[in-house]
Amino acid sequence: MNDFRYKMAQFFSGRTGVDALGRTVTWIALILMLLTMITGSNIFYLIAMACLVYSVWRMLSKNYQKRYYENQKFLEKTAGIRRKFSGFPYKAKTFFSRTKANYEQRKVYAIFKCPNCKQKLRAPRGRGKIQVTCSKCRTQFIKKV
Ligand SMILES: [Zn+2]
Incomplete structure (x- = not known):
């Protein structure tokens, strides 16, 4: 079991893991899944799958410097929106x-x-x-x- 954990830790070391962009994409995927269930639309399903694949790919990506840069850019672009929503409650x-x-x-x-x-x-x-x-x-x- 410890061996398995060690292998998992090794597998994830040096990879991007979950960041803000990854979390957002995962949320979008979940919302789209919900929309798929409500509307039965194939388009929502395809985009949801694409989002999921993208977020998993990001999580496992070894080019974390590039992913980090993407995340920074994402945070920069959404700063205005996030400020608006943080004040909402x-x-x-x-x-x-x-x-x-x-x-x-x-x-x-x-x-x-x-x-x-x-x-x-x-x-x-x-x-x-x-x-x-x-x-x-x-x-x-x-x-x-
Ligand atoms: Zn008066």
Whole structure:
């Protein structure tokens, strides 16, 4: 068994192994496989197979300097896309928490506009008819909240 492990280690030493480009190609292959299952399209299947073969070939390639260079180029070209996607979970989180806060506020406050200057105003709900003074133009009006 140890002999087998040693042989495996030797087999993989000096080879490229899995890098960012290899991982991405493998992911693309998996997604294409999924698309093949959904659509039954031969084209997706062929591209998926090509991607798999390419990623395995890369992994086993002994010309790791060239593969390293390819990977660097890939990282360079996708830097913009990866930056965009890395910020996505954070952006989605702030968007949802903001929407939720907005919704909570609307339950507690009535939001309306000043009839004179269209300034957005708010007042606590459930007080019936109240006199509102616009915070911007000081116009006074009656509002049911
Ligand atoms: Zn006003």
